[in-house]
Amino acid sequence: xxxxxxxxxxxxxxxxxxxxVEMINNSKADWFHVDVMDGVFVPNISFGFPVIQAIKKHATxxxxxxxxxxxxxxxxxxxAKAGADILTVHYEACTHLHxxxxxxxxxxxxxxxxLNPHTNVNVLEDVIGDLDLVLIMSxxxxxxxxxxxxxAVNKVIKLKQxxxxxxxxxxxxxxxxxxxxxxxxxxxxxxxxLVAGSFVFNSENPTKTIEALKAL
Numbered sequence: 001x002x003x004x005x006x007x008x009x010x011x012x013x014x015x016x017x018x019x020x021v022e023m024i025n026n027s028k029a030d031w032f033h034v035d036v037m038d039g040v041f042v043p044n045i046s047f048g049f050p051v052i053q054a055i056k057k058h059a060t061x062x063x064x065x066x067x068x069x070x071x072x073x074x075x076x077x078x079x080a081k082a083g084a085d086i087l088t089v090h091y092e093a094c095t096h097l098h099x100x101x102x103x104x105x106x107x108x109x110x111x112x113x114x115l116n117p118h119t120n121v122n123v124l125e126d127v128i129g130d131l132d133l134v135l136i137m138s139x140x141x142x143x144x145x146x147x148x149x150x151x152a153v154n155k156v157i158k159l160k161q162x163x164x165x166x167x168x169x170x171x172x173x174x175x176x177x178x179x180x181x182x183x184x185x186x187x188x189x190x191x192x193x194l195v196a197g198s199f200v201f202n203s204e205n206p207t208k209t210i211e212a213l214k215a216l
Contacts, residue, residue: 003187005213006031006064006173007206008197009055010046011144017051020201021058027210031064031086033175033195036079038069041093042142049082056083064195066114066175068141069093073100080107088112088135088173091119101130112173116141117149121159128162131170133193138186139176145198148177153189160190180212187216 007029012020024032034052039045056063062085069075072089073096079087087109094100097113104111112133113124117140124134136159138152156172163170173193174186183194196213203209 001192002214003183003191003216004030004171004173004193005210006033006193006195007200007210008033008035008144008175008195010035011197011201013201017054018058021055023206024210025058025060027207028214029061029210031062031193032059033197034063034065034084036065036067036069037142041070041090042068044142049078052079052082052084059083062086064088064173064193066112066135066195068114073103076100076103076107080109084109086110086112086133088114088133090114090116090141091123092116098127098130101127105130114141114175115155117151121155121162124159125162125166128166128168128170131168133171133173134159134163135173135175135195137176138174138178138182141176146177148179148182152176153185156186156189156191178213180216183213183216 037044037046064086065084066088087104101111110132114135139146171192175195178194178196179199200206200209
């Protein structure tokens with residue numbers, strides 16, 4: 001299976017969102033990565049439900065929604081209504097993680113859990129069988145364009161083992177500092193999906209950049 005590419009629309013041109021959505025539709029990308037931040041869990045604020053609905057209206061590929069918010073449970077149903085296909089919550093934001101995962105699934109979405117750079121993959125041991133996706137943060141969440149944290153590669157290897165040991169079908173996704181060099185290392189370590197924001201949208205030809213990532 002070739003690697004899944006999920007361009008992060010947080011890095012798109014907000015004055016031309018529809019144009020950039022069409023670009024992703026027509027590219028070799030697989031998903032749309034949508035980052036939602038509340039200014040509390042992370043020091044930044046981003047999209048609300050109207051923007052997700054607007055992207056969904058034009059998108060022909062699944063919406064891979066990553067929520068960096070406190071109290072995610074209270075918004076799960078709204079994310080489903082807004083059009084999220086995959087909903088990823090942060091381990092660090094969920095007091096009752098198992099319940100949150102079941103809530104996401106009961107609303108018809110695939111369930112993902114994200115881990116901050118300091119969080120060990122072993123914390124997912126008791127829920128890995130219920131997950132569709134694990135998102136490893138290879139930068140500290142909150143801002144695009146940060147430097148890649150090398151330890152993420154080792155985390156992918158450890159997580160791959162955990163998934164295998166538990167016969168889980170969870171995919172491994174990486175977010176932060178992904179480019180052709182880091183992407184290659186991550187795919188070799190066992191990553192299934194790569195999120196790329198500024199690397200795609202700041203490139204001369206985003207479509208070709210997506211194609212190059214897809215070929216890793």
